Amino acid sequence: MAKNSVEASLPHTAVATWGGYIYQGKIALYHCLSLMLENLVDSKKLVLQLDSIDDFAILLDGACQSMHQVKAYKSDEFSAYSGAISEQVKKSKAYPGCKVLFHVSKDVVLPADFSSVYSPAIFYSYKKDALIESYCALSEIDSLLENLICEFYIKYESGAKHKTVPDYLQWSRNLLEDIIVSKIISMHAEIQLSKGPVQRQVASREKISFVDFFSIFYLSS
Template identity: 35%
Template sequence: MAVAPQVFPHTAISTWSGFVYQGKLALYHCLKMMSSDYEANRDLKLQLESQDDFAIFRHQQCLSMHQVKAYKDTRFSAYSDGITTQRDNARQRGTPLAYFHVAREVTNIPATFEADYVPVRFYTYPIPLDVDGNVTQSFCPLNQVDIFIQNELSSLLVNVAGQPAWKNFIVANIQNTLEAIVNSKVIITHSKIHESARHQAAIAASEFIEFSELYGVIEADDYAPFENEAFFLSRLQIDIGTYYQEFCERQDGLSQAACQKLDDYLAAITALDAEGMKAFLRATMPHKKGRFNTLGEFKDQSLDRDAMRLGMFTIFWKLVQAACNEGSGVAFSWLSDGIFYYPTGIHHAAEHQESICHDIMQQAISEGVECLFECGALITSAIGRPSISDVLVGIDATEGVDTAEHELLRENRIGNYKKVAMVSLINVPESLKDAEPD
């Protein structure tokens, strides 16, 4: 969502927590436009974060502007400032349509809303259980947006675009490909604005997605070429962003300062390139077993909802801002009394510590993951352990190397393992704990 400096009197707002939702709603509206006149709308383009959260253009003319709010609050008063701003901007620019998208049903809407706020209107969506689409609602719950996209896409493929029947069996794949295009642009724009919020309009004014690119996906004969590293990087960003939004949704005590700190983390994570994302996931999910050579493998095996919500984001929230240390294989770390502390997604209870340590070491040995072993401590949600090396029984630390090198390698590796500890979040040094009230 738009990230220009604002005042939020009702609740703390994370400006990054809704970027996935925003991108999905933008895609949904693009599909609606394609369905309304498939051939005539090939020349449209989607703009992000300039006129509004997103806007539809034909050449230099803005056809509609869209604002997206995923607030917990349902009272109209929580949205009135945003609606007023959108109304004034639309009138000033002569934009005929201004849509306000919300995740929850808004209450206490004034009886004079239509007259007072024209051309602003709440965007409507079909009620999912209404097969004929004759009944609508003026909000889109976070957990229903995928249903809307899939239904609209299926209808577009069959009833409008005249695509072959086999494409209906891969609607999810086509959706993922379309979302990757939109998400990549959302990420780029958000990241640029995050670095220089003062120049938001200038930065975002040229950030367009041509509808022709979306048509190219709809009409493709083969979808395998789309599933490249850029695709899987985008899918990982979408997953991480979704988990972050869920995390923020569940927290009632996030201050604006905490939101800003967490937004900084998410901005840094989503700015990672493919190799950076691999390094980040190896470091923060050291207990995940697998041969992670591609982002597709990370996508399928490494990242999960609880590891991010209960592990990573909770650690980021509770501790002070972490630094990125030059030359380190780990994206974020804290330094206290000469010891580096590294965040992880390990959220398991203390009774699972033996198996977790075993998995970390087994993975590091078999896949050569060395980035964690920098004589520090791995921060977990609940596990504390002075060393992870006392689970070496049954693990061959020399597997895969020449016999002549066995003893030296074993000695070096075990020496490194003895220097790696695990510390529970509650027991990290007090100097690293955030003083912000919960």
């Protein structure tokens, strides 16, 4: 039986869509952790907004600092992403000075004129040991998150060596991810219980303070 016939004979699945949203939340956490490592004091003033201005956005005193589009497509062809990037650039005009960041899970070769045609959008860079790459595979995101968490503990809690062991890093990552998952579930619950179309209002209003993420790191041992 041909491969396409086998695929068509099986029940419909939304696993790729479901996985895409989970990946999106993990990427949001990755960016938040990067900002926390970059500036401990200033990052405590930031908030994470989910699926409103963009797939996620970072706000400071209500002003959008960066907007983020996340794509976990199967394709590594730039043409699969160009339309979404164009839409993101168009949307960014309502937020002057805001960084416009595009995240992908595949290694996409950009056209030579990308910077001039799609400015101010840039592909996000991920630190992978000694390398910096402009994509994060789905199979990599958990380890990259745990690398950042480890960096945080080493930088700010150098005396707590036990917090840098694999089990503790995974536990920390799960707690941090749960902040995002819990917020999404609570937002969905409010939308479901409300009368009338309130989905956009809830998404715009509900945010996660970076202080919530910091609280995980400073849990007692």
